[in-house]
């Protein structure tokens with residue numbers, strides 16, 4: 001049996017199980033609204049809800065909270081299913097839609113009306129707001145509050161039959177217009193809305209509100225622990241009121257936890273949609289997005305995201321998690337399993353003058369020095385190679401241990417070379433190529449220890465290299481907290497203009513030709529990369545998942 005995580009929700013469940021509450025059953029649910037793609041914040045909720053079910057011998061339902069037809073689409077339903085599965089969780093045959101309960105929710109509403117606990121109100125949305133009062137002032141009763149049961153039943157039935165225009169009437173709970181909790185001041189339960197629902201079509205023209213549909217959906221499904229984020233703490237009295245007013249046998253316990261906020265990113269579907277629809281990114285799965293489909297395309301593994309969710313833990317106080325922690329998790333995962341290969345992103349030509357023309361050597365090169373089990377490949381070496389432009393300096397600063405005139409470096413898996421001469425473009429002064437000599441006595445794996453040099457560079461053989469496009473990413477936002485409204489800036493004002501850099505003439509070792517989309521590797525000294533879904537047999541495209549430099553301070 002796996003060790004139980006220690007957090008306050010698990011403690012509640014452990015205690016409930018001890019007392020045989022709910023007959024020892026644990027039932028949770030993950031209830032996304034299909035109005036956008038899932039993001040890393042949802043991953044926290046998925047890991048929590050499915051994790052609790054798994055760890056306590058219970059079940060977790062996937063429930064689409066589809067009570068708001070104007071914003072919901074099948075595309076989102078499909079993407080949510082794919083993302084939950086990709087993260088590694090399985091709902092088996094427990095997938096539900098709140099819209100499946102529309103009939104029962106309607107019947108429950110009739111029951112509330114009959115017991116005098118709900119009424120039809122003709123105030124406009126603005127009037128309802130005005131009547132509600134404020135935190136310091138009690139609200140006022142609606143003039144329609146004391147309609148008879150018969151009149152309410154008749155009006156509600158006619159609302160449902162489509163006799164009244166959108167927005168003209170609502171069904172409200174009759175609770176307490178003086179409650180200190182604004183959510184309890186006769187909240188709206190049903191509204192009239194003519195919108196085609198992605199599942200029920202035009203069958204309904206009244207739709208239940210979240211605060212009414214949610215507790216009832218939980219109860220219908222036999223949920224024992226209804227876990228949600230802190231914003232709903234103030235809604236809990238209403239959650240309980242609905243279930244108590246209907247005297248339902250299954251009364252789940254709502255428990256709130258702090259939502260995940262991540263630095264340098266936004267996490268609300270509304271804002272993510274703006275980024276997509278206004279073209280700031282290239283779709284929901286843009287590798288810079290905090291969506292699960294974006295992270296997947298970027299190259300994140302489900303293991304790294306689950307590890308991240310374990311590490312951040314579950315608590316009640318809101319905070320912003322440093323995105324460096326997420327990056328640390330993927331780095332750690334890939335460090336263990338990604339083969340190390342060589343790619344030159346900004347090539348500089350190097351001619352090795354004393355290496356025989358037309359000679360090609362096949363060098364032995366292990367995929368991971370620290371893990372021989374990963375095996376090795378043969379690397380072609382020849383007279384002309386490419387190194388990284390930034391690995392050469394004509395006037396090297398202090399502590400520059402790479403190549404410079406008259407200096408030596410080792411070419412990884414190959415030989416020590418010495419820079420003899422620099423060739424420049426006569427008009428622009430730009431460095432075109434270097435002429436070097438190699439020392440045949442210094443072959444890696446054979447005579448590697450004859451002489452030590454400080455710098456080791458990655459390289460590719462010019463005659464054998466394959467060309468690729470490489471996409472380098474930076475954070476999408478320049479500020480730690482782009483969602484912080486207090487600073488009076490729109491989140492779009494702090495978009496990072498340099499969040500994407502595309503390099504089209506990168507040169508890679510030949511073994512990477514034909515690698516499939518989704519394959520991951522480490523480019524020595526550059527970081528971890530994945531082959532993008534846009535790649536095909538004629539075109540290599542890599543996304544940088546994360547650089548090698550870890551800025552996460554534990």
Ligand code: ATP
Nearest residue numbers: 031032033041042044045228229259260267268269
């Ligand atoms: P958003 O505000 O981003 O649109 P939401 O809460 O409206 O999110 P839902 O589809 O209703 O999105 O969320 C499904 C579940 O995921 C809910 O139980 C919600 O509490 C949880 N969830 C959403 N965002 C986060 C987050 N940032 N951290 C943890 N859980 C979250």
Ligand code: MG
Nearest residue numbers: 032033065210
């Ligand atoms: Mg929601």
Ligand code: MG
Nearest residue numbers: 033268269270
């Ligand atoms: Mg939302």
